[in-house]
Amino acid sequence: MAHDPSNTQRTLTVGLLGLGVVGSGVATLLRDHADEIAGRVGARLEIGPVVVRDVNKSRDVDVAVTDDVSTVVGAEGVDIVVEVMGGIDPARELLTRALKAGQSVVTANKELISTHGAELLTAAQEHSVRLEYEAAVAGAIPIIKPMRESLAGDRVRKVLGILNGTTNYILTRMTEEGAELAPVLADAQALGYAEADPTADVGGHDAAAKAAILASLAFDAHVVRDDVYTEGIMSVTATDIANAKRMGYVIKLLGIAEEHEDASIGVRVHPAWIPTSHPLASIREAYNAIFVEADAAGDLMFYGRGAGSLPTASAVVGDVVTAARAMLAGERLPSVAVADKPIRPVDEEIVQYYLLLDVADEAGVLSRVAATFGDHDVSIKSVWQEGEGDQAQLLLITHAAREGNVRACVEALKDLSDVNAIASSMRVEDRREG
Ligand SMILES: NC(=O)C1=CN([C@@H]2O[C@H](COP(=O)(O)OP(=O)(O)OC[C@H]3O[C@@H](n4cnc5c(N)ncnc54)[C@H](O)[C@@H]3O)[C@@H](O)[C@H]2O)C=CC1
Ligand SMILES: N[C@@H](CC=O)C(=O)O
Ligand code: NA
Numbered sequence: 001m002a003h004d005p006s007n008t009q010r011t012l013t014v015g016l017l018g019l020g021v022v023g024s025g026v027a028t029l030l031r032d033h034a035d036e037i038a039g040r041v042g043a044r045l046e047i048g049p050v051v052v053r054d055v056n057k058s059r060d061v062d063v064a065v066t067d068d069v070s071t072v073v074g075a076e077g078v079d080i081v082v083e084v085m086g087g088i089d090p091a092r093e094l095l096t097r098a099l100k101a102g103q104s105v106v107t108a109n110k111e112l113i114s115t116h117g118a119e120l121l122t123a124a125q126e127h128s129v130r131l132e133y134e135a136a137v138a139g140a141i142p143i144i145k146p147m148r149e150s151l152a153g154d155r156v157r158k159v160l161g162i163l164n165g166t167t168n169y170i171l172t173r174m175t176e177e178g179a180e181l182a183p184v185l186a187d188a189q190a191l192g193y194a195e196a197d198p199t200a201d202v203g204g205h206d207a208a209a210k211a212a213i214l215a216s217l218a219f220d221a222h223v224v225r226d227d228v229y230t231e232g233i234m235s236v237t238a239t240d241i242a243n244a245k246r247m248g249y250v251i252k253l254l255g256i257a258e259e260h261e262d263a264s265i266g267v268r269v270h271p272a273w274i275p276t277s278h279p280l281a282s283i284r285e286a287y288n289a290i291f292v293e294a295d296a297a298g299d300l301m302f303y304g305r306g307a308g309s310l311p312t313a314s315a316v317v318g319d320v321v322t323a324a325r326a327m328l329a330g331e332r333l334p335s336v337a338v339a340d341k342p343i344r345p346v347d348e349e350i351v352q353y354y355l356l357l358d359v360a361d362e363a364g365v366l367s368r369v370a371a372t373f374g375d376h377d378v379s380i381k382s383v384w385q386e387g388e389g390d391q392a393q394l395l396l397i398t399h400a401a402r403e404g405n406v407r408a409c410v411e412a413l414k415d416l417s418d419v420n421a422i423a424s425s426m427r428v429e430d431r432r433e434g
Contacts, residue, residue: 010043012324015072016050016063017094018085021192022108022135023050024061025313026082026320033317041324048078069094074101080323082316083107086196092116099123099131104323108135108316111200114209114225117216124333130326131333132319137210138163138288140311141304142318147217148334155295156218158258160429163210163269165286165307166193166201167233167253171271172284175241175250181234193286193307204232204253204269211255214290215267219259221341223267228255229346231270240424243356243395249273250281254429264344273354273428347404352381352433354397356424357413361392365418369394372416376409377401381433393423400433 014030016023030037030047038044049071050063059065072078073094081098083091083105091112095105100123107113113120113133124131134144138161147156162168166188173179173187185202188194193201200206208228215223233253244251252274257267274281279301283289288306293299305311326332359365366385373380379399386393398406413419 010328011046012041012043012079012327013046013048013077014080014082014320015048015075015078017069017072017081017083017091019050019052019059019061019063019065020084021309022312022316023082023084024059025309026084026316027061027063029310029313029317030320037317037321041321042328043324045320045324048072049075073098074103078103079327080104080106080320082320083109084316085109086111088112088115092120095120095131096123099127099129102127102129104130104132104327106132106316106319106323108133108312110136110206110209110213111225114212117213118222118338121333125335128332130323132322133213134319135312135315137213138290138302139165139304139306139308140314141288141290141302141306142315143214143290143302144217146302147214148336151292151294151297154297156259156292157295158293159211159214159218159256159290160280160293161207161211161214161255161290162252162280162283162288163207163214163255163290163306164201164204164253165288165305166195166198167204167207168283168288168306169193169286170202171233171236171251171253174236174238175245178238181236188286191286192309202232202234204230207253207255207269211257211267211269214255215257215265216338218257218292219265219341220336220338221265222338223257223265223343227265227267227343229268229270233271235424236271236426237424239356240354240426243354244273247273247397248276249428250276251426252280252283254280256429259341260344264342266344266346266349268346268349271426273426273430275430275432278431347402347407349403350400351403351406352398352400352428352430353406354395354424354426354428355410355422357394357396358420358423359392359394360418360420361387361390362418365392366394368416368418369396369413372412373398373409376405376412378405378409391420397428
């Protein structure tokens, strides 16, 4: 049945901060889906002032723009502020001001939420308005609301996610086409997936921000971006990809958050081998996925587009609808008791490793290498040797061991006279290892 917007006389005004990739998508959806949204909210949502840096720039979307933030932030008649500028400053100060002025806020800004989310949520609570940020984690995928609401009766143990579209796109093309990283990154930028500064993507920082937000929600804890151990994909080579493939694995940039039995929280982002049989192994291109292990629900997987204009705008506009409904119903943000749980240092994590060693092809090398592993309490699961003549490569996969021991073992291996180099090392995330 078609929506009848005639009974939705009330109008709420949505002001926008930023009109780039995401902002243009938000303006497009608010305009193109206006009637359905009015039917769902019980009020029409009107696009109010749109703040941009350069009012003279030509744009694909036809809205009136201004460079005066005071027309949106704290402005009489603007009910909801959508922040899609990115960065900490001035977003932090502008959103604080908006919340204090009684405006609900919707943001896609993971950098801001993962560092100053707690103070912004407090301001929202204190002023009885909403702060929504579904687009900040995994773009279009509904994950914030399921974590906050659908799983509120369960206990989440572990979250494992492909949280960055740009790097998944790059790794997919490196794996499937043998492409080099740099030109594929340029394609990801042209497609609107990358951050304004793409080192946030390839360096793992964007995924780390999202992992911090997810860990906070999953474990009712205060986890910030700087708590996340972070490695990016710059060191992943074609050789690593080929080695993973022939052993039955693929390489993905993973965000991993888990609550350990001592209530400490481990949260890390790094490239990892995962078995081709794992549901996350089949996630290609700019798609994201989040695999959740919960006590009662068991395994869940959330899948969808993690980046791009309209997919991200879908999550932003969904949040605008949430904020508008709450405003009309007088509903406040749910208040959650948050504990200060300790962050487990990465050295204390129990991990499995792939190591590639350049060694001299001489008698006794293998036993000296094996003894070094034994000295550090790291057990070898499998080993292959390749090459002949003076040089050989040893490919080793360890059993799960304490990260700090693996690191010390790697340092000791470097000191062996017949180990010329540690050509590569990467963690293996394999549930079969326990
Ligand atoms: N592009 C994507 O696929 C996704 C982006 N996000 C987040 O959405 C936000 C926006 O991202 P994009 O639209 O991709 O960035 P963008 O760079 O395309 O757009 C940002 C816009 O904000 C404007 N802007 C920045 N600072 C401003 C200021 N002080 N005053 C006025 N205008 C200002 C810029 O001129 C630009 O037009 C970021 O927080 C990003 O992390 C989240 C999910 C996906
Ligand atoms: N640059 C990000 C955009 C969405 O958060 C990504 O590539 O995932
Ligand atoms: Na999302």
